[in-house]
Amino acid sequence: MRKTLVLIIVSFCFIGTAFSQSDSTNLMNLFANSGPKTVYTQASFKTTRIVLGQSVEMPAKGDMILDIQHHFGYINQGAYQFFGLDQATMRLGFEYGITNWLAVAIGRSSYNKTYDGSVKIKLLRQSTGAKNMPITLDYFGDMGINTLKPQDLSIHYYFSNRLVFLNQLLIARKFSPGITLQLSPSLVHVNLVATPADYNNIIALGTGGRIKITEHTSFNFEYYAMLNKQPSSVFRNSLSVGFDIETGGHVFQLFLSNSQGIIGQYFIPGTTGNWRNGDIVFGFNLTRTFVLKKPKAFEK
Amino acid sequence: MKKFMLAAFVLLMAVPTFAQRYITKNGYISFYAATKLETIEAKSNQVDCALDTQSGFFVVKALMRSFIFERALMQEHFNEEYVQSDKYPDATFVGKVENLKDIGFSKPGTYPAVITGKLTIHGITNTITAHGTFTVADGKIAGSAKFPITIGDYGISIPAPVVGKIAKSFLITVKVDLNPLK
Numbered sequence: 096m097r098k099t100l101v102l103i104i105v106s107f108c109f110i111g112t113a114f115s116q117s118d119s120t121n122l123m124n125l126f127a128n129s130g131p132k133t134v135y136t137q138a139s140f141k142t143t144r145i146v147l148g149q150s151v152e153m154p155a156k157g158d159m160i161l162d163i164q165h166h167f168g169y170i171n172q173g174a175y176q177f178f179g180l181d182q183a184t185m186r187l188g189f190e191y192g193i194t195n196w197l198a199v200a201i202g203r204s205s206y207n208k209t210y211d212g213s214v215k216i217k218l219l220r221q222s223t224g225a226k227n228m229p230i231t232l233d234y235f236g237d238m239g240i241n242t243l244k245p246q247d248l249s250i251h252y253y254f255s256n257r258l259v260f261l262n263q264l265l266i267a268r269k270f271s272p273g274i275t276l277q278l279s280p281s282l283v284h285v286n287l288v289a290t291p292a293d294y295n296n297i298i299a300l301g302t303g304g305r306i307k308i309t310e311h312t313s314f315n316f317e318y319y320a321m322l323n324k325q326p327s328s329v330f331r332n333s334l335s336v337g338f339d340i341e342t343g344g345h346v347f348q349l350f351l352s353n354s355q356g357i358i359g360q361y362f363i364p365g366t367t368g369n370w371r372n373g374d375i376v377f378g379f380n381l382t383r384t385f386v387l388k389k390p391k392a393f394e395k
Numbered sequence: 396m397k398k399f400m401l402a403a404f405v406l407l408m409a410v411p412t413f414a415q416r417y418i419t420k421n422g423y424i425s426f427y428a429a430t431k432l433e434t435i436e437a438k439s440n441q442v443d444c445a446l447d448t449q450s451g452f453f454v455v456k457a458l459m460r461s462f463i464f465e466r467a468l469m470q471e472h473f474n475e476e477y478v479q480s481d482k483y484p485d486a487t488f489v490g491k492v493e494n495l496k497d498i499g500f501s502k503p504g505t506y507p508a509v510i511t512g513k514l515t516i517h518g519i520t521n522t523i524t525a526h527g528t529f530t531v532a533d534g535k536i537a538g539s540a541k542f543p544i545t546i547g548d549y550g551i552s553i554p555a556p557v558v559g560k561i562a563k564s565f566l567i568t569v570k571v572d573l574n575p576l577k
Contacts, residue, residue: 118447118450118452119452119454119489119490119491122416122445122446122447122452122454123445123454123456123487123489125416125418125443125445125576126420126443126445126454126456129420129443129456129458131458131460134460134481134484137471137474137475138471138472138474138475155467155468155471156467157467158466158467158468272475272479272481309554310475310476310477310554311476311554311556340556341472342556342557343433343468343469343472343556343557343560344466344468384466384468386465386466386467389465390463390464390465390467392438392440392463393436393438393463393465
């Protein structure tokens with residue numbers, strides 16, 4: 096009997112040690128269900144543009160992004176024009192995140208001396224967990240003001256004649272950490288067109304995406320297919336391929352494109368370059384993010 | 396005899412439930428690293444932490460996404476490029492208070508503590524020892540510690556363009572106010 100008792104007590108002691116050994120696991124199990132129920136997808140793209148067109152990304156609340164964008168001339172002009180680098184159109188812009196779902200931007204392009212003001216609104220956020228949302232959806236609206244001096248002084252120009260508009264839905268899905276694809280149905284409205292036969296509205300479907308090469312670099316592509324084209328056949332669909340390099344606060348986007356216009360109102364309906372003829376421009380976007388308003392945890 | 400065995404059984408089974416556990420879900424962890432070019436600082440107020448004062452086991456769980464940075468972009472890069480928080484959502488520490496005998500968890504006071512355990516960040520585990528204090532007051536235990544980690548030990552590599560900007564050693568600060576688990 097005594098032997099049995101000793102055996103039982105010894106075995107209980109073992110159970111006791113087994114309990115204390117798994118004690119840390121038991122403690123950790125207290126937190127098994129902690130954590131956010133919904134995880135929102137972030138960093139679908141490196142920056143607010145895929146190549147020329149808008150991506151679903153926007154500046155975070157309180158952040159300002161400085162945009163410096165250059166499109167050079169056609170490469171096929173040869174050495175005399177230094178393969179297009181002698182000519183450049185550029186745009187300088189600022190974007191600001193009012194909230195995490197609303198951003199505004201202003202900019203000025205040298206092409207047609209155009210000022211632009213835009214708004215980007217996040218309507219849906221891709222997420223997994225309790226709220227499962229397969230896509231991110233943004234609205235992007237941009238108004239451009241062409242400020243070139245009137246060339247034909249015999250015609251009266253109204254201010255409204257100068258306005259060009261872009262409305263886009265940006266629908267993106269980050270399929271994996273490295274692959275994001277986006278569809279961008281777009282409507283360009285031009286108040287004053289060149290001839291009476293021209294359309295004021297051009298509808299286009301943009302497709303774009305990125306494939307990460309490393310954590311800090313990616314290959315990007317973008318194609319805007321016009322669903323209705325102006326009667327003049329000089330206009331072509333815009334095709335761009337680019338390479339993003341992110342170095343912390345800066346993103347450098349280097350690209351080749353057949354479009355010389357920088358804002359959507361110009362490059363979506365107004366691209367005249369033909370890739371097959373070598374009408375290709377080299378260009379870059381440089382963005383730098385500045386924190387204007389710090390998060391609450393860092394306010395002093 | 397049977398009664399004695401039953402009593403022994405009940406007593407032995409009851410031991411784990413007697414163990415006094417203290418817990419919080421709002422612990423604080425910050426990390427700080429500075430070079431001449433860049434200061435990296437992030438804070439989280441959503442850290443899970445539990446302490447068993449009888450066994451000395453001490454566990455911490457911090458969600459990587461709960462760390463707030465001064466710059467949202469840095470926060471995004473931290474999650475996306477450095478710690479891959481989609482793949483490794485949390486950092487955990489499972490350790491034990493080494494000098495349990497010297498700490499009177501039932502008596503108010505401040506006690507130096509040495510905790511050794513396994514720290515897992517970015518899916519990689521290293522054994523670390525941290526020196527800190529436990530302050531016992533009003534039936535609560537406040538714990539705090541500061542210790543450095545080398546991010547290379549956790550498979551977090553710094554890419555060439557920013558190699559001079561990011562310090563290799565990060566100072567971790569932990570502050571937890573633990574309440575008895577009911």
